[in-house]
Amino acid sequence: MTSAYHGRSTRSFKRLRARVLEESSICWLCGQPGADTVDHIVPLSLAPELGEAASNMAAAHRSCNSRKGARLASSVRSLPSSRSW
Numbered sequence: 001m002t003s004a005y006h007g008r009s010t011r012s013f014k015r016l017r018a019r020v021l022e023e024s025s026i027c028w029l030c031g032q033p034g035a036d037t038v039d040h041i042v043p044l045s046l047a048p049e050l051g052e053a054a055s056n057m058a059a060a061h062r063s064c065n066s067r068k069g070a071r072l073a074s075s076v077r078s079l080p081s082s083r084s085w
């Protein structure tokens with residue numbers, strides 16, 4: 001099972017995570033409130049440069065996050081990326 005954190009525990013990441021949860025605690029995976037963690041919308045394996053980008057983070061339940069695993073949500077393709085093709 002893949003963790004969304006990849007061992008990241010920097011101060012800036014913690015602050016970013018807190019900010020994301022403050023703005024919205026609606027889980028982007030199931031649509032219910034009460035998310036307790038944040039997920040990377042585009043996995044770090046695909047876009048490591050977005051690892052600390054707020055635009056790539058969304059609130060998620062820990063359980064939903066682990067259920068998702070490494071699968072990509074179908075909406076990923078329409079999300080903004082730093083690359084312009």
Ligand SMILES: [Zn+2]
Binds near residue numbers: 029031032060061064
């Ligand atoms: Zn959820």
